[in-house]
Amino acid sequence: MRRLLASGLALAVAVLAVTTFARTPAAETAEGVLEACGPGKQKIYARDLPAAVVNPERCPVAGREIEDGGVGSVVPPRGESVHAEVLTTTGAEELEIGRREDGTIELGSVGEDAGVAGDFAKAVGPGECSDPEFTDGERRVPEDSALLYEINKASTPPELSTRDAVGAIRRAGARVVNTESNCRMGDRVPAGLDYGGKTNQKANVDGFSCKNNDENSVVAFGDLPSGILAVTCNWGIVGPGYDETVASDIKVNKGDVQWTTSPGSRSCRGMWDLEGVMTHERGHTFGLGHVSETGHGNLTMSTNINGACQMAERTLGRGDVLGLGNKYR
Numbered sequence: 594m595r596r597l598l599a600s601g602l603a604l605a606v607a608v609l610a611v612t613t614f615a616r617t618p619a620a621e622t623a624e625g626v627l628e629a630c631g632p633g634k635q636k637i638y639a640r641d642l643p644a645a646v647v648n649p650e651r652c653p654v655a656g657r658e659i660e661d662g663g664v665g666s667v668v669p670p671r672g673e674s675v676h677a678e679v680l681t682t683t684g685a686e687e688l689e690i691g692r693r694e695d696g697t698i699e700l701g702s703v704g705e706d707a708g709v710a711g712d713f714a715k716a717v718g719p720g721e722c723s724d725p726e727f728t729d730g731e732r733r734v735p736e737d738s739a740l741l742y743e744i745n746k747a748s749t750p751p752e753l754s755t756r757d758a759v760g761a762i763r764r765a766g767a768r769v770v771n772t773e774s775n776c777r778m779g780d781r782v783p784a785g786l787d788y789g790g791k792t793n794q795k796a797n798v799d800g801f802s803c804k805n806n807d808e809n810s811v812v813a814f815g816d817l818p819s820g821i822l823a824v825t826c827n828w829g830i831v832g833p834g835y836d837e838t839v840a841s842d843i844k845v846n847k848g849d850v851q852w853t854t855s856p857g858s859r860s861c862r863g864m865w866d867l868e869g870v871m872t873h874e875r876g877h878t879f880g881l882g883h884v885s886e887t888g889h890g891n892l893t894m895s896t897n898i899n900g901a902c903q904m905a906e907r908t909l910g911r912g913d914v915l916g917l918g919n920k921y922r
């Protein structure tokens with residue numbers, strides 16, 4: 594099962610890397626329901642839907658899952674939204690599903706954000722302090738209520754000490770809240786992120802798909818398809834402007850990926866920097882979207898982590914800080 598999922602993901606990433614997304618013509622069943630949403634289909638493929646906004650009568654989605662090339666989510670209840678991201682060793686995929694009060698489904702980032710094949714370790718683009726690019730994910734953590742999260746310490750993989758893992762996870766969150774960069778800019782984000790200690794809960798993630806919002810925010814290591822570094826799910830309330838994120842889970846691959854908190858050490862071989870990956874994921878928690886790896890590879894929010902045994906993603910770049918400043922004023 595794991596191998597199947599992984600090869601599907603790799604294929605999806607490879608295809609998306611070279612093609613602009615083309616939606617297939619939408620067929621209908623006799624009742625006016627879109628073929629892609631027909632009865633008995635547990636998964637609905639975003640690429641088979643005719644538009645970014647779908648009428649609920651033509652696509653009854655309750656209890657079903659929408660998938661888009663290696664990332665997916667259970668459809669949220671009315672008035673709620675979810676942002677899902679899958680970060681792999683060679684790229685990333687995002688998907689947003691908003692469900693308005695009238696039941697209409699609104700999709701975002703369908704087919705975008707594929708990674709870069711080839712030597713992505715050589716970041717392409719301006720230096721981190723001269724690249725102003727950012728993508729506004731159109732959601733944010735409410736400024737009046739800090740996001741409280743817990744860590745499943747017992748899930749820490751054997752290559753890390755629990756103390757080191759917790760330290761890296763906490764520092765990554767603080768880096769985004771404090772807009773820490775090497776660029777002498779920025780101020781802290783007015784929304785907060787509070788660490789609430791350990792939990793026994795798992796992250797609310799199944800494969801590369803987000804489950805329903807359970808209103809807790811958890812960081813946990815666990816089983817993910819190979820090739821995936823981490824999956825982040827941000828659940829929230831559909832807003833008139835920004836959606837408000839009320840819970841954010843991050844599941845980090847345990848077993849298929851080797852993690853380190855000392856990526857600069859001479860003995861590092863093929864190990865990924867937990868703090869750098871977590872900083873990227875916390876960028877999503879606070880509502881940043883991706884920028885392309887091909888032109889903006891030095892920014893934390895570019896689609897690729899710049900390889901193993903390096904820590905470039907730990908510090909935010911100019912565009913990352915500007916993106917936060919744009920949404921939190």
Ligand SMILES: [Zn+2]
Nearest residue numbers: 678680685883
């Ligand atoms: Zn990402």
